[in-house]
Amino acid sequence: MMKSPKMRFLLCSFFCLLKFTQCSEIPNQLHVLFRHGEKTPTSTFPNDPHKNHRWETGMGYLTNAGKKQIYSLGTNLKTHYGSFIPKYYWPTEVNFTSSYSERCLMSAELLGAGLFPPQDVQIWNADLLWQPIPIHYLPRNMDNLIAMKSNCTQYDKEFLEVQNSTKVRNYNKEYQELYSYLTEHTGQIINSIGDIDTLYGILEIYQLTNLSLPYWVNDTLMAQLSVIYAQNLAIYSETEYMMKMKGGVFLKTILDLMESSVNQTKIVPKINVYAGHDITIVHVMRALKLIDVFKPEFGSSLIFELHDDSVIKVFYWSTWNEKEPIEQKLPNCKEPCTIENFKNGYDSVLPSNWAQECQLYATYKEN
Template sequence: MTEQTVPLVIQDCCGDIFQRLSELIVSTEKLFRHGERSPTETYPNDPYKNFNWSGGWGHLTNRGKLQMYNLGLKLRTHYKDFLPELYWPEEVNVTSSYADRCLMSAESLTAGLFPPKGPQVWNHDLLWQPLPIHYLPRSQDNMIAMKSKCDKYDAMFNDVMISQKVQNMLSSNEKLMEYLSDNTGMNVDSLGIVETLFNTLEIEKLNNLTLPLWLNATLMETMEKLGAQNLALYSETEFMKRMKGGVLLKYIITCMEKSLQGKQEPLLQLYSVHDLTIVHVLRTLNLVDTIKPGFGASVVFELYSDGQVKIIYRNSWDGAAEEKNIYSCISPCQLIVFKQALEPVLPTDWMEDCKIQTAS
């Protein structure tokens, strides 16, 4: 591993770091939302419900694969001063959600990031090399897909969904939901259904499919906002944030602390995740109220040798960078202050915290 100077580490949640700095990196943690996918669901009146999506429903589109490949090329250019040309497993680690679209995104990105060179060329007709992609089954993953069962979280989420706040949201959008129900041929009675419907329509639009006449830009914008509100409900309380985004943030902070202590960490750790993962992290950081991350959206945590942390967000794989302040700490913020600010949303014993306490 080549010895470097400042900054010690860049932790990147869900995305990319394409802001060029003269004094770059020794270690990077990078999480990014997967690339463009095909719809996961359709609706009864969908003129494209029998559309032959390449790769199948819910998988990366060809454009999504290219987005992730280009992301890998950009990472290679951006990190060329510290990242070795040859892939070594001790220096690069790739972790993904269980979902095929995330696994395929990781594979596409690493194809652009680490094309084989020199002794690693194994087929001169195919300048590609396989990199190991690690993942946990959906039911065991509480950090990336965040689907591990947590009884106390589930109970709290159910309370949120029947809360007066949600009932008011449904009531204020009753006419919209009736309109959507009449035109889609299905019962649209929740924010979750609105979000899923928006996702399907957005992807059809991105793929140059003509949208139904009952749909217009204003309605799409309203549905997108409701979709963002639906995503936010999954981290409505401090406890819910601790059980979701807090797990990942605690891991990132631990990695940064190890780097400052001089312990060997991979130069680059990549994590291929979902939009809800990003929402959990941003809301746990108190950086947003509602947001609908685009394909390839990212949050970047940069740690410098003096212990300062900087956060950068991009809302798509090639979006503009937005530097974010952390709670009341102006960026860049000292890691110790960052950790102290996040203490209420960092879990101590996740399994124990998930238990519902019963009266004796």
């Protein structure tokens, strides 16, 4: 049962006195969607100077720096939310869900380690202050919540039409000279923003891990590739229907959990953590109409808080070590942003029956 506003205020005030920190209202329920930590490349290219580099953690896995990032994100969440985070991990109070990807599964474990180090009776090895926490996930082809890779025939049709749209054709026309330059130097055909997405992902990791960039890459080019990388992420949720089939599923899921908790129709964990990818955050942010084109960094997180009177607050932590998350003003949610106002404001991107709506299809129309 939720505590009264007065009791919550008194608890918050008491906590602030103990911690000597600025007080913020304690939520009733928390949903944290975060991007995994820094990883190694998943591929190379023919003229890659580091294509034979031996990555000690393997291709596509977290680097040691990435492990530290997500562990620190866990400790930062623990500090930021203070007394709201239980002293002891308890499965009915906390739920971790992840993408099928092993870098996400590892990230979920690391965040759990930072958030719930064992204490007192939960310490099972004094030399290892860590405890196993169950991570739930679905296979890639069944996951429409985090990896968002479940087959949706009508989404695929609409995505194909977006790929052939004036917008994407204009991208290709604008970047034609760049495509030729990159094709010549990489030794592989680069003829789409999707190809640049893959290439930039490799080069960015070289930068982050202090490996030298190829001689034909400079800061100006990297900045341009970063913009194109973000443009490519955005086209996966270009239309309202696509937003509904991707980010809308996540929004509907957490709204249903919040509603169940408020109505006391189901026991819902107070802390819900979701380990995902950059495109997971992009899908959700675009469904919320918060931003058009952007690139989430490793360890960034989107946080949904449920407060008294069914009020929802949304925050974004742009990096794992940012001091405080920034509250987001939801453009489609009338203040106060209650669950009902949220549902009404975002009705067009909230699926009612995802599987059924994957069979319904309205022909894509360009703006």
